[in-house]
Structure formats: C-alpha cells, structure tokens
Amino acid sequence: MTRVTPFGWHMHRFRFCGLATALVVVLGCAEKVPVRGVVQGRVTLKSKPVTGASVFFENAETGVARIAQLDPDGRYEVKNYQGAGLPPGTYRVAVLPGGVMTPEEADNTPLAGDAKAERAKQPVTPVPEKYHKSETSRLTIEVKEGDNPPFDFTLTP
DSSP states (O other): OOOOOHHHHHHHHHHHHHHHHHHHHHHHTSOOOOOOBOOEEEEEETTEEOOSEEEEEEETTTTEEEEEEOOTTSEEEOEETTEESBOSEEEEEEEEESOOOOHHHHHTOOOTTOSSOOOOOOOOOOOOGGGSSHHHHOEEEEEOSBOOOOOOEEEOO
C-alpha cells in the first residue's frame, strides 16, 4: 500500500490549483473578436463616381467613427486594424473632400525646410458642402451583423 504523506498531498493539490488558475486566466483573457457588419458601397454625383474624397461614418451613441477612402470608381469599404466593417448600429455619414494619404504619398511628402519640393496637387472634388458634415448630410445607414447590402450614396447638387 502506497502511503501519501501530508506534504505530498498538498503538493498535488497545489499543482492542480495552479493549473486550474492558469486555465481560467488564459480563457478569461482571450481576445474577443468584435461583432461587425460589412460596410461597402459607392458614392456618385450626377451619375458619375465621386473621387478624391472619403466617406466618414459616426455612431455618437457608441463613440465609433471610421473613415473609408473612395477609389477611382467611387467605391469604398470600411476596414481598419480590427478587421472589415463596423459594429452594428445606426451611423450618420458625411462625404469629405480630400482623402487619406497613401504610404507612397507619405514617402514623397516634402520636409518643412525643403523649399524646392512641390506637393502633389489634390484632385478637385465636387462634393457639395452639405455633405461635408454628418449633421447636415442627412445620410444614415443601419449596420447589421454580418453581410449587409451595399450602402450606395447618390449625392445631389
């Protein structure tokens, strides 16, 4: 018959408790993937794609705000370091003239003291002023979890 000494029994319990605690910590600290809904679409004005602009989404209730660059065909898709899309909810939308600087543009940006360097000219964007702010644009979207239909915006002059 094997005899368990009091010290041996305590070591066995200690190991078990240590393993259980480690498992709880690992499972409890696992990063949770946020629930998101796909947000993509196209922006047009007078049946032509809007370019040289960005689409701004904001949910004042949750504090979430994201921006998506328009491509040459007026299309956009919301993506960031957390993944594609936005958390479900209602978003006010603005279409902002100008865009987000690409890495290539950042590499070619002149330094402050470089008098000879010329900055690339930004394309003229015909986005009417009422769309520059989400408060005045009257554009809203309702994002649902998972796939959503395209959120296309047809701007009027």
